[in-house]
Amino acid sequence: MASLDEPIRRPLTLDVSGLPSVAFGHRNTTWLANVFYMAIEGMMFALLFATYFYLRTRSTDWPPGHLPPALNYGMANAVVFLLSIIPAWLVRKRAPELDRRAVRNGLLLLALFALVTTILRVFEFSALNCRWTDDAYSSTTWVLIGMHSGHLVTELIETVVLLFISFTPKMEGTRFADAAINSDYWYFVVVTGLIVDLLIYGTTRFL
């Protein structure tokens, strides 16, 4: 029993040895880092969206002197994006259950979807009906889609790497949590992609 007079103090203890060593969902710190990352990138997108509308106010017609971007590839891609939510959701659901097989299959499907959207995106670029050097509208359209493509490709690579890891014995604990967080990021890619589509394909026809 420690007394206040003793020169050496012996504190009481708080024993944490029983605590788990892996966390899923919002308790995971990598999840929090991902949220911050989405805030940063989301802010960049928001500013690009604001730039788009600002430049719209500086122009009488829109698009100025161009045809709007062709709908075919863009709409196809939007559909693929929406469908891709399914494998992402699958991974997210199965990961905490440590279902190695389901997570592996989900990642494989997700990677395939990401690949398809990337390929479609390449065609989208050629169907924009403008070149980035034409004018400010074209520059903004290309940068919106270009910036999103950067995220798309990053996400594709990340999913492929996780897929690879899921075939190795390293697939355990934290790696499952990482796979689930990857799905969160994929949702972000889908949402921002759909907003970009709305701006590029929608506002050029309705605004």
Next chain:
Amino acid sequence: MNATRNLASHLLAQAQALDPGHHHMLHPAAPQAGHIEWLYWFTFWILFAVFVLMIAAVTRAGAKNRVVASSPFPITEKDEEGDRRAGWAVGAAIGITVITLFIILVLSVITGKRVEGLTSKNPVTIQITGHQWWWEVTYPNPQADQTVTTANEIHVPVGTPVVVLTNSKDVIHSFWAPNITGKRDLLPGYSSAFWFQIDQPGMYHGQCAEFCGLQHAHMGFSIIAESVDDFQVWKQQQLKAAADPSSSEAIRGREVFLTHACLMCHTIRGTDAGSRLGPDLTHVASRNMIAAETLPNTAGALAGWVIDPQRIKPGTQMSPNPLAPDDLQAVVAYLQSLH
């Protein structure tokens, strides 16, 4: 008559240039700057009082319970009474701050309205277009032959509202004459308008106030406020085409001007020189200074400028002109004939 006017104007320019008040925002020469000066002093004294009070409070706070010890002094135990009084004091200070800021806000908005409030159905309209590194000054008129085009020196009649329309041919500049009114940026792609009125004759200096490149420091202008009659005389003179040179040297100078690089950039109305890249020189001799208020308008300065402008304003758009001494003298004589 012209020569006498020019001499008087030159003397006036020199006299006023020596007076340091002539680019001081707190020596207003127009009601716009006057309103701002009033607001400045009002705000200054309020804030000065705040400063004195805060410093006094900090000093008293530091002095009253100070201890001098080389090792950490024991912690003050909970002081509920002190905490409560501190709370009231902080609350009161915040309250006074809010009220003070509100007063300043209201006065600022009111002053802003007074400064912007000038309007007229019959103003003198001036278009100012910024260039690197000079001011294109136009008095637009629906009739082309009634449009005055000059550079760097602006004349206005006293007692008359003036509206300035802004633009820029290249980068962002800012038009600022501290004695007259606040500054306005000249933005490419935008045109905005601001008003002022000068009630006393005089010459007022201004300078570009937005960093615009290598010679931002040497992009000055002047505003000359004169009687309505004097202004009309000046304006009529500016509308005329260039006077035909009379002396043989000046005639030769015109020949040199029109056969060298000069006409690539400058306009002299009544001759073949019609380029708008550089300042209009049709009446260059009527101006007090050259090179955007950098040099006096004298033969020597003109010669130095024409031969090598890069030595005086490195980076300026005007290239050196290696003329033979006779040619140079002739060109200067011609330019000095362009009243």
Next chain:
Amino acid sequence: MARAEPIFANDQDTGQSELAQRLARTWRQPKGLWGWLCNTHHTDIGVRFMVTAFVFLVLGGILAAMIRLQLIRPENSLMGPDLYNQVFTMHGSTMIFLFAVPMMFQGFGVYIVPLMCGARNIAFPRLNAFSYYLYVGGALVLWGGFLTNTGPDVGWFAYVPLSGPAYSPGHRADIWSQMITFTEVSALGVAICIATTILRHRAPGMTLNRMPIMLWEKLVISIAVIFAMPAVMVASGLLLLDRLVGTHFFNPAEGGDVLLYQHLFWFFGHPEVYIIFLPGAAIISTLVECFSRRRIVGYTPIVVSVVATGFLGFSVWVHHMFATGLPQLSESFFTAASLMIVIPTGTQFFCWVATIWYGHLQLRLPMLWCFGFFFVFLIGGLSGVMLASVPIDLQVHDTYFVVAHFHYVLIGGALFPMFAGIYFWFPKMTGRMANATLGKWHFWLFFIGFNITFFTLHFLGLRGMPRRVYTYGPDMHWQALNVVASSGVVFMTAGLLVFLANVFRSVRVGEIAGNNPWGDAGLEWSMSSPPRPYNFLHVPTVSGRDPLWEDPPNQPVVVGLRDDIREILVTHSLDADPQHKDEDPGPSIWPFLSAVTVSAAFVGSIFTPWAVPIGAPFVIVTLIGWLWPRGQSPTPRPTGESWLH
């Protein structure tokens, strides 16, 4: 869980006990050059940020001295316009991007935040190291450019169209843009680390309501960084695109807009100055409490003020654009917002004064610097109130009046608190006290020199002297005031030299400090000076806002974390309840290698857009190396490991 050896409090850690030695082995950082490049401990990285930032303070100061020498005489020929334009651009860019943020936010934050939280290391330690290397990369790019006559010359804010392809040929403005990219990614990385540390790695018992004010401030600033930096990245990124690949964002002839750049830039630019100032204010809060020998008056109002300032900082940016001819109504709104932001700052001021008033002031060296802050920042804040008024601003905007204002608030609001903080935490970082006499000489020399130089500049602005002019005519009557302003440089330089002498001397022969030489309350004073590789012998818990003043002598410490691996405790964001355990990744070369590949791609893209597709694979390889799970299983699992959902 019973242990054979007794549990000692952290301030009794001599490094000799078996536990201490085991922890030292587990948490050690490797030595040598390779070890230096692999280091991921926050105290080491924090010192690197601070020392590197200080180097750039000195370099930026030399540039300022060159400016003052050029302006000492009309039509002076010490520097022509081309060099002068580079020098003032470099001065501003160096001070803001290479000194102020890396010192006030990154340096102090990375070093102190984990210690105040009671953590063994910062969260995401490799990201932290990566951020440091990127910062150095950006600094090398900027100064490499300057020293090869490719230094940016368009002002630290690089307005278009002057900085655009038509009026700034060559790579000068590109170098500026990419420096921005480097330093902003660096700041964002550190923001993620600090925010996560504060939210998830606080000592059990440290509820939000018990956090030191400095942790509140670092949390707010991290969020501000996260939302502000993207704006400057967009501004500089679009500028780079206009310059390098022919887009037209800022080209009015093709539907672009020059004001768009200003909006994007200042949406970042104004929060940026609060990102620089609020860390200073937090240092003041910490020191005022310590040297008044009582808990701070108005903890809650101060916290609310810090949060409010962080928010309101995003609502005032247009006050940098009052001269552009915007509609009067919107300008009035921004006047109101700019005046409103005075209220939370004023609140902090009043609370500090009240704390000193109702305490017992012990005027030690760091506190002297706090008083310097009070004087200097107050003047800067008051001139700021004048600038908030549109009519006044339209006269003094872009003149030396503004230069005077922002030097008063930045030097007052950051530099004075920085020196206060350096002297305050010097004993913790080095184990020795800085010399108080030399410190006082430093203070007075600097304080006097600063006021001589910058107070004079107010008058030059009123007399019509614009900013960014490489010279002026003799008939402007500005010379006398310029001479006075330039003379202050001598005193400031002398003060800085005294400071450097003090640091070099005290590090070697200063008085030994002990754990808590100032008798302060924070957790960082409960462990050894300098910190051991594992920081705390036992992860602490707290039960009060001022732990070392209020907590009982037998305040519990955490046990049950493994000491053979780098196990750390993760706690709840709000009430700091222990949640789960995690593992610190330890030293790694991948942050450095990744910084190299990323830097190469950034620099290459200045010269050709192909650098992006060519550089990307290398970046991907290094990032995969970073994120690849390690050789052996990261956490040897005890039987029956459990998951937290």
